[in-house]
Amino acid sequence: MDDVRETSAWVATHSSHVLVDSSGIEKVVENIQGSIPKVEWDYEGIHYFDNGPLSVQYLFVLDALNFCFWPDKDLNYDHLASGLKAALQNDKSAFDADRLQKYTGPELRELLKWPRPLPLEDERVRLLHEVGFELERNFGGKASNLVESCGKSAAKLVALVTRHFAGFRDHSVYKGHQVFLYKRAQIFVADLWGAFKGQGYGEFYDIGSITMFADYVVPAVLEQLGVLKYSSRLANIIETNNEISSGSEEEVELRACSVYAVEKMKELIRIKSGKQVLSVELDLWLWSVGVQCPALQHHRTLSIYY
Numbered sequence: 001m002d003d004v005r006e007t008s009a010w011v012a013t014h015s016s017h018v019l020v021d022s023s024g025i026e027k028v029v030e031n032i033q034g035s036i037p038k039v040e041w042d043y044e045g046i047h048y049f050d051n052g053p054l055s056v057q058y059l060f061v062l063d064a065l066n067f068c069f070w071p072d073k074d075l076n077y078d079h080l081a082s083g084l085k086a087a088l089q090n091d092k093s094a095f096d097a098d099r100l101q102k103y104t105g106p107e108l109r110e111l112l113k114w115p116r117p118l119p120l121e122d123e124r125v126r127l128l129h130e131v132g133f134e135l136e137r138n139f140g141g142k143a144s145n146l147v148e149s150c151g152k153s154a155a156k157l158v159a160l161v162t163r164h165f166a167g168f169r170d171h172s173v174y175k176g177h178q179v180f181l182y183k184r185a186q187i188f189v190a191d192l193w194g195a196f197k198g199q200g201y202g203e204f205y206d207i208g209s210i211t212m213f214a215d216y217v218v219p220a221v222l223e224q225l226g227v228l229k230y231s232s233r234l235a236n237i238i239e240t241n242n243e244i245s246s247g248s249e250e251e252v253e254l255r256a257c258s259v260y261a262v263e264k265m266k267e268l269i270r271i272k273s274g275k276q277v278l279s280v281e282l283d284l285w286l287w288s289v290g291v292q293c294p295a296l297q298h299h300r301t302l303s304i305y306y
């Protein structure tokens with residue numbers, strides 16, 4: 001994803017609140033000695049997988065809703081992944097394109113067995129409708145057709161998803177420049193690659209083109225590792241759990257600097273050890289470290305993008 005890589009680098013070199021510290025990157029790379037801890041996709045055992053097109057439909061619905069869990073302190077990503085899995089096991093047609101277009105907020109809550117309104121519930125429902133509608137209109141109702149039309153190219157799939165599904169168009173304007181982060185579109189590709197183990201619907205000859213997924217967990221991990229440094233004002237906002245608005249300089253810098261830092265880390269691993277790791281692999285390692293550390297404080301932005 002050249003757009004993501006290039007525009008994130010632009011932010012990192014013009015940033016005012018977040019600094020990517022190259023000595024922090026060097027320390028991390030030294031510590032891991034050329035091999036990042038291997039984290040298996042679905043190490044938690046929470047995702048639906050049957051090795052067929054229904055798994056693709058599941059992952060697309062999952063990533064359409066894969067954002068903003070923190071406003072409910074008891075809700076997290078695991079609830080979404082396992083809730084959708086149970087819903088599908090219970091009713092194989094639950095994610096058919098026509099059904100997706102009809103869900104209401106209370107029905108979605110019921111599907112996930114969540115006892116109260118979900119954060120940004122109206123947006124979640126709107127995005128489900130969009131997925132159902134666009135899949136039906138352009139892809140015969142099936143996410144597997146969308147994937148098949150990309151000729152095993154991750155970059156093409158991200159481009160196609162962001163072209164057809166407005167909710168996946170994760171971008172901002174920063175200091176007058178358009179910045180692309182495409183977190184949910186890219187994680188959909190990574191989820192396919194991980195779930196299908198690089199085969200079938202998960203085979204992408206250019207999986208190396210995907211960047212890390214700029215969410216709210218990985219930036220916090222990078223800060224803990226000394227890779228990101230925050231201005232004292234930004235550090236204070238995060239420590240006191242104050243919200244940061246979507247599209248603000250601070251928010252775009254937190255996300256874009258994370259993409260840039262992971263790209264730099266990948267480059268340094270290659271230089272030091274000759275090993276070619278993928279941003280997807282670095283991301284899953286960093287993310288799994290973050291979610292296993294409940295005390296880690298992350299930035300809080302109300303956003304449909306992550």
Ligand SMILES: Nc1nc2c(c(CN[C@H]3C=C[C@H](O)[C@@H]3O)cn2[C@@H]2O[C@H](COP(=O)(O)O)[C@@H](O)[C@H]2O)c(=O)[nH]1
Nearest residue numbers: 041042043066067069076077213215216217218287306
């Ligand atoms: N960078 C990055 N961000 C990720 C994921 C995943 C899940 N990936 C699955 C794929 C295979 C594995 O087995 C994982 O289960 C979720 N998120 C983001 O985290 C946040 C949720 O945090 P909390 O509220 O604490 O649950 C939220 O922004 C969500 O969008 C990832 O892999 N990378």
